[in-house]
Amino acid sequence: MAEQQFSPGLAGVVAGKSEVGLVNGTDGILLYRGYRVEDLAEHCTFEEVAHLLLVGKLPNAAELAAFDAELKARRALPEGILDILRALPKTTHPMAALQAATAALSGFYPALDAGDRKASWEAILRLTAGMPTIVAAFHRIRQGLPVVAPDTSLTAAADFLTMLNGERPTEKAARLFDVCLVLHAEHGFNASTFTGRVVGSSLADIYASMSAAVGSLSGPLHGGANEEVLVQLKTIPSAAEAPAWLDHMIETKQKIMGLGHRVYKVKDPRAGILQRMASDLFSTQGSTPLYDIAHAIEKHAAVRLGPKGIWPNVDFYSGLVYEKLGIEVDLFTPLFAISRVSGWAAHWLEQLEDNRIYRPTQKYIGKTDAHYVDISER
Ligand code: COA
Numbered sequence: 001m002a003e004q005q006f007s008p009g010l011a012g013v014v015a016g017k018s019e020v021g022l023v024n025g026t027d028g029i030l031l032y033r034g035y036r037v038e039d040l041a042e043h044c045t046f047e048e049v050a051h052l053l054l055v056g057k058l059p060n061a062a063e064l065a066a067f068d069a070e071l072k073a074r075r076a077l078p079e080g081i082l083d084i085l086r087a088l089p090k091t092t093h094p095m096a097a098l099q100a101a102t103a104a105l106s107g108f109y110p111a112l113d114a115g116d117r118k119a120s121w122e123a124i125l126r127l128t129a130g131m132p133t134i135v136a137a138f139h140r141i142r143q144g145l146p147v148v149a150p151d152t153s154l155t156a157a158a159d160f161l162t163m164l165n166g167e168r169p170t171e172k173a174a175r176l177f178d179v180c181l182v183l184h185a186e187h188g189f190n191a192s193t194f195t196g197r198v199v200g201s202s203l204a205d206i207y208a209s210m211s212a213a214v215g216s217l218s219g220p221l222h223g224g225a226n227e228e229v230l231v232q233l234k235t236i237p238s239a240a241e242a243p244a245w246l247d248h249m250i251e252t253k254q255k256i257m258g259l260g261h262r263v264y265k266v267k268d269p270r271a272g273i274l275q276r277m278a279s280d281l282f283s284t285q286g287s288t289p290l291y292d293i294a295h296a297i298e299k300h301a302a303v304r305l306g307p308k309g310i311w312p313n314v315d316f317y318s319g320l321v322y323e324k325l326g327i328e329v330d331l332f333t334p335l336f337a338i339s340r341v342s343g344w345a346a347h348w349l350e351q352l353e354d355n356r357i358y359r360p361t362q363k364y365i366g367k368t369d370a371h372y373v374d375i376s377e378r
Pocket of ligand 1: 250263
């Protein structure tokens with residue numbers, strides 16, 4: 001047999017073809033269906049970007065209004081989903097609650113054949129519109145607060161913050177959050193998107209595929225990193241001590257959360273946008289020691305880790321922005337998920353257009369000469 005190729009983490013392996021998004025890690029370029037993420041973040045709402053990813057084109061005004069109305073009609077959750085969220089221990093991580101509720105949604109609607117495009121589209125709308133409601137509802141429930149029903153007069157971003165906090169956000173906060181949703185919507189064949197495609201490739205339905213993607217996103221090397229960034233930053237007493245902290249982390253071979261990326265070997269373009277947003281937010285609403293510490297880390301990391309191609313990624317500044325918006329740390333990854341579901345679903349649809357079940361091979365390194373011994377003699 002020919003020598004099998006093995007690439008840990010599938011690094012460099014082409015595992016599929018896609019028209020959804022392009023991540024150019026050498027030049028720091030991210031495209032959603034050909035559009036630069038910087039342009040989309042500046043000019044578009046999340047609803048427009050979700051349409052772009054899912055339908056394949058930026059909508060005109062009439063298309064956007066129709067798509068938005070379809071989503072708004074699906075923001076409310078079945079009462080049974082709220083009951084499931086109420087049944088969970090209050091200490092449940094919101095990602096676990098989101099994963100459970102996403103899978104459970106399938107039970108509230110007619111059984112879904114993954115090949116039925118119309119029914120799957122309906123389910124995709126339901127997930128895109130409903131996942132934010134799940135996250136907000138669970139957050140209220142775990143605090144012992146009443147669930148806030150969706151308000152369809154609001155944009156997805158403003159409604160989410162209203163359902164979460166029980167009060168309307170300022171226009172500025174809603175737009176900032178909207179931009180965060182745009183920035184997290186798509187990122188090529190990352191672990192969670194790939195997970196969604198792998199699950200979809202077995203013709204599992206969209207609920208099973210999206211809940212699996214949520215599980216993949218929850219890990220600290222993927223979406224969970226944005227929580228870990230703040231946890232780490234909070235252990236550094238001051239900006240003056242940041243360089244010594246970083247040196248110690250490097251010397252003891254520990255990872256600095258929010259730095260490094262499998263694909264980007266330059267600064268993640270999303271980190272640049274978030275950094276500018278953070279800088280604006282902190283300059284108008286007052287800086288915090290944490291922001292100053294992050295800044296000091298980035299500066300020193302450019303010298304120590306930059307030459308190795310390790311630069312800030314999207315998670316480095318997103319947590320700081322979310323915290324300034326008053327969002328709790330363990331909600332950061334769910335916020336990522338409620339945006340990324342649009343990218344996941346776009347990939348899922350693409351996978352099914354030309355599907356072949358994923359079944360890679362392995363390099364077997366186990367025994368080949370084990371002999372059976374009766375249980376009484378082992
Ligand atoms: N801090 C310190 N060193 C880092 C680092 C970080 N954040 N990220 C990578 N490195 C180092 C590794 O220790 C390794 O060093 P070595 O060659 O001396 O062993 C080298 O850079 C290559 O790292 P590796 O983990 O093999 O890269 P990867 O492509 O497999 O992993 C990540 C990419 C994202 C998993 C990794 O950079 C990481 O763990 N970052 C922190 C978590 C994070 O922010 N994740 C969010 C990604 S959007």
